[in-house]
Amino acid sequence: MLPAWILDAFAAVMLAVAAVSAARAAAARPWRRGGTAVGTDVAHLLMAIAMIGMLTGSLRAIPVVAWESALSVLMAWFVFRAGRDVRTRGLRALPGAHLLHCAAMLYMFLAAAQQPSRYPALAYAFALALAGYAVWDLDRLSAGRPSVVTAGCRTAMGVTMAFMLIAMA
């Protein structure tokens, strides 16, 4: 049995990610002409809130089915964006991290609904991919891309998701 305070500690990390993402999304002022695109920050915000609910039952305010629907829409949006960006800018434009994070979150909600999970190997595969992406992101961060905040949020999100996936498997 996992000690509750460890789950709370990871939830606190997700809370920080949610706060940072919300602040960045608000600062971008997307509702104004010339505002910056906020897709990434909104996605981080949504996923961080979803993770907080998964880690700490007492903070689970939104029904699972609503999260499954929201994440499916988010996933569809990223798939659409991936298709569009890859066509115009090549494979390098593939939003791999977002697709991976969305798919992992969706898997977590679907797997949590049916314990024991029917495809535990998939949980490990997702965890491995998330760990791999976190490592890759950190390396790129050392080379100056992407920004510290973006890479930090993604790494924290990836590690927390991988932790949750393995704990659930």
Add this chain to the structure above:
Amino acid sequence: MSEIAVVAGGRAAWRDGPDTAPDTGPDTRRVLQLALAGLWLLDALLQYQPMMFSKAFGQTLAATADGNPGFIARPITWDATLIQQHAVALNVVFATIQLLLGLGIAFRPTARLALAASVAWSAGVWWFGEGLGGMLTGTANPVTGAPGAAILYALLAVLLWPARPAAARAARALWLVLWLTLAWLALQPANRAPRALHDTLASMGSGEPGRVAVLERDAAAVIGGHGLAASIVLAAAFTLVAIGVYLPRPAALSTLVLAVAIAVVIWVIGEAFGMILAGGATDPNSGPLLALLALAYWPARTAPGEGRRS
């Protein structure tokens, strides 16, 4: 022989002289370092599994003392008892250390520090967590993970050290010693007995999901009572791989491919994917590390007149 003067850590560790390749993204050595970082991160996540916070983890460690000489076994028993008494606190420390090692190696400014720390940590785990891989017990089996994953982590960290490359001779000698050790272990009485490999594989299916359990059962049935023949074949293959790094490039490449193939077979059949799917594993075992080691020794292309390229 100079053409294979090559790789450990991407060619640089073997080659004489400074690496003058232009920095156009992660080089071979950096990619291998990132793979090592990923494995440490995976280990950390496995260490955070619910089961590790119970006394069962300490009991697993205590079992590695069995068969070891007293001076090796006593510290293991002491350490295992301590872990059973403070299971939650110590496990959090262990998992977090491994998490920091993974993240530290991945982040370039801290890579050296994390690699150095990983050598020390791996050595400690090899003794206190793996009982030196059972090397002194007479029962260590290369098919199930000997000489122990932890020592392979240490070896990789040394070979992938980012500063001055390891001496080519030393790196080759390490490879030779490692694979000859595996060959020697394969021929030990406990491993060459007619039903030894069969029984080992049959037991690996326990607690595994259906398909993995069936795979183990089928593999055990194929081996049957031919344990001695299997041991001889394994020892011959290990020996061939061991001397491979001293051969000319094409032959060396073939033996490295063989090493990767052996690592995959060991991981899938001998180690049941590190028993991760059965729950309770703290690392993916030696298979992926042996494969990573083989990649670290991969010869660089050395076309005539060509500079350093990966």
